[in-house]
Amino acid sequence: MKLYWAPKSRSFRAVWMMEEAGRPYERVLIDIKSGAQSGDAYREINPMMKVPALADGPVKVAESGALCTYVAESVPEAGLAPAIGDPSRGDYLRWMFFSGSCVEGAFIEKFANVSIPSSSAGWGSFDRVIDVLEQGVSSGEWLLGERFSAADVMIGSDLYFGIDVFKIIEPRPALTAYVARCTARPAFQRAQAIEAAGV
Numbered sequence: 001m002k003l004y005w006a007p008k009s010r011s012f013r014a015v016w017m018m019e020e021a022g023r024p025y026e027r028v029l030i031d032i033k034s035g036a037q038s039g040d041a042y043r044e045i046n047p048m049m050k051v052p053a054l055a056d057g058p059v060k061v062a063e064s065g066a067l068c069t070y071v072a073e074s075v076p077e078a079g080l081a082p083a084i085g086d087p088s089r090g091d092y093l094r095w096m097f098f099s100g101s102c103v104e105g106a107f108i109e110k111f112a113n114v115s116i117p118s119s120s121a122g123w124g125s126f127d128r129v130i131d132v133l134e135q136g137v138s139s140g141e142w143l144l145g146e147r148f149s150a151a152d153v154m155i156g157s158d159l160y161f162g163i164d165v166f167k168i169i170e171p172r173p174a175l176t177a178y179v180a181r182c183t184a185r186p187a188f189q190r191a192q193a194i195e196a197a198g199v
């Protein structure tokens with residue numbers, strides 16, 4: 001697999017995911033500051049001209065949620081996704097989609113300081129999203145209980161950025177404890193080292 005990425009971007013969760021999956025992969029740096037994402041070759045991989053994206057033979061996957069879902073299913077031995085038929089699959093999929101469908105919108109609401117009627121905003125409101133996240137991380141070590149999954153890569157990276165990096169989320173104890181569990185993972189720390197080295 002080839003991971004197209006850039007440091008200090010939403011690629012972080014893709015690098016973390018690849019490190020959790022444990023299958024060898026090649027990182028291809030896309031210099032988004034110099035506009036490399038707009039070149040014809042990269043537009044073939046992600047027409048949105050954004051990182052991260054993944055190529056696996058003839059398969060191209062863009063959108064970080066789709067990418068993490070694809071990797072979890074392509075490396076089943078890593079145990080990062082409950083199998084079809086597993087009762088936790090519904091919760092797993094909800095969290096995989098919750099990041100792009102709800103957390104992204106909530107973050108934009110906060111950054112832009114806009115107020116949208118909660119019945120029209122797909123994420124309801126920033127406060128409602130944070131309450132649901134707090135509830136989600138309060139009942140066990142991970143979102144699915146004792147089992148770490150790709151859903152924790154999605155939501156863990158959102159909470160890490162929201163609390164530790166952007167500081168837009170109030171550090172409630174259950175949220176900070178969950179982020180601490182995520183950042184203590186060796187794969188998370190390898191991803192941070194990769195980011196810091198920029199290669």
Ligand SMILES: N[C@@H](CCC(=O)N[C@@H](CS)C(=O)NCC(=O)O)C(=O)O
Nearest residue numbers: 009010032049050051052063064065
């Ligand atoms: N919905 C996308 C968002 C990706 C995204 O916004 N990437 C930013 C970096 S954080 C990017 O590539 N920016 C470069 C640009 O838009 O020119 C995902 O989750 O993968």
